[in-house]
Amino acid sequence: MAAPKVAVVGAGVIGLSTALCVTETCPSCSVTVLSDQFSPKTTSDVAAGMLIPHTYPGTPIHVQKQWFKETFTYLFAISNSAEAAEAGIHLVSGWQVFKNTPKEELPFWSDVVLGFRSMSEAELQKFPQHRFGQAFTTLKCDCPPYLLWLEKRLKATGVQMYTRKVTDLWELHSEYNVVVNCMGIGAHQLVGDEKLFPVRGQVLKVHAPWVKNFIRDGDGLTYIYPGIHRVTLGGTREKDIWSLSPDHSTTQDIFDRCCSLEPSLQEAQEIQVKVGLRPSRRSVRLQREVLSQGGLKLQVVHNYGHGAGGFSVHRGTAKEAARLVGECIAALQGSSSRAKL
Numbered sequence: 451m452a453a454p455k456v457a458v459v460g461a462g463v464i465g466l467s468t469a470l471c472v473t474e475t476c477p478s479c480s481v482t483v484l485s486d487q488f489s490p491k492t493t494s495d496v497a498a499g500m501l502i503p504h505t506y507p508g509t510p511i512h513v514q515k516q517w518f519k520e521t522f523t524y525l526f527a528i529s530n531s532a533e534a535a536e537a538g539i540h541l542v543s544g545w546q547v548f549k550n551t552p553k554e555e556l557p558f559w560s561d562v563v564l565g566f567r568s569m570s571e572a573e574l575q576k577f578p579q580h581r582f583g584q585a586f587t588t589l590k591c592d593c594p595p596y597l598l599w600l601e602k603r604l605k606a607t608g609v610q611m612y613t614r615k616v617t618d619l620w621e622l623h624s625e626y627n628v629v630v631n632c633m634g635i636g637a638h639q640l641v642g643d644e645k646l647f648p649v650r651g652q653v654l655k656v657h658a659p660w661v662k663n664f665i666r667d668g669d670g671l672t673y674i675y676p677g678i679h680r681v682t683l684g685g686t687r688e689k690d691i692w693s694l695s696p697d698h699s700t701t702q703d704i705f706d707r708c709c710s711l712e713p714s715l716q717e718a719q720e721i722q723v724k725v726g727l728r729p730s731r732r733s734v735r736l737q738r739e740v741l742s743q744g745g746l747k748l749q750v751v752h753n754y755g756h757g758a759g760g761f762s763v764h765r766g767t768a769k770e771a772a773r774l775v776g777e778c779i780a781a782l783q784g785s786s787s788r789a790k791l
């Protein structure tokens with residue numbers, strides 16, 4: 451078999467990182483990224499990019515922890531290299547605060563982030579409405595620079611990237627041996643996945659360079675995440691809402707909630723409003739599938755449905771998707787050598 455041709459559909463953080471892992475695990479593969487949108491027009495560009503895992507109820511915790519750990523280790527190495535600023539990756543310390551003590555005081559990821567501990571009474575004085583808190587250091591991706599950094603690495607390894615809307619996976623059958631589906635919420639329509647639903651998120655990106663620590667309310671709804679140039683203020687989680695239009699009253703509500711956690715934000719400048727649709731599912735669809743039609747077969751790997759936690763686990767799921775691509779290629783090589791006998 452000649453160099454296997456792999457098409458990765460989607461150019462958000464999942465598609466780009468999966469394409470990169472495929473080039474690393476299968477250097478002989480010819481990899482192409484096809485997408486109807488690239489950065490800065492993906493959901494991944496809207497995200498805050500904080501490495502604080504979201505829990506997938508349909509996936510074993512040890513698997514989620516492995517994905518998070520692989521992602522943290524990968525980004526930690528970038529944050530500790532000369533490429534950190536260009537890639538938009540940096541360490542950030544702060545607090546997750548709770549109005550009531552949570553049932554689970556030690557989340558499953560507490561030994562992956564750095565220096566996880568309960569907050570002291572003195573620290574909690576900063577948050578008079580909260581009774582319990584956790585302090586730790588984690589990583590943050592500034593999303594558009596990180597996506598551009600991934601694109602640059604892909605181009606350097608010879609990966610082709612084309613703007614193209616895919617309307618049926620079968621249209622790729624004559625050109626590619628393996629198709630990797632990283633279409634985010636686009637998979638709802640393209641593969642008719644009824645288990646995939648949007649969770650609309652609205653955030654503000656503001657200029658407030660004096661805010662250095664992250665603050666997250668444990669309910670996951672209100673958060674302040676400082677990046678290299680801008681601070682992300684969030685947010686909303688609106689299930690099954692497809693609208694990408696910013697809502698003015700929501701903007702005011704987010705701003706007020708964040709100011710009640712960090713009053714100095716009253717002086718924030720240059721407020722931009724962004725909206726994205728989290729591609730949500732009970733579990734990430736990370737799976738190999740062989741499609742059949744009229745005697746033809748198409749090897750497909752799905753990697754979508756990362757919901758509110760795509761940045762937190764992207765490298766771990768990309769590595770697993772690349773391993774599944776390897777299985778597809780082994781199956782194709784097996785069938786082509788049997789055909790020659």
Ligand code: FAD
Nearest residue numbers: 460461462464486494499500616634636651726760761762
């Ligand atoms: P996308 O970024 O949507 O990429 C999908 C790609 O597929 C796009 O390029 C699209 O153009 C392409 N595509 C779709 N359909 C087709 C088609 N038919 N043909 C061709 N191409 C197609 N996660 C975290 O870990 N930490 C955070 O702090 C965080 N904050 C967030 C804040 C908000 C407000 C939102 C909305 C999300 C946040 N997330 C966060 C979640 C994270 O953004 C997602 O999990 C992640 O971006 C999903 O990446 P993706 O590549 O699957 O999807």
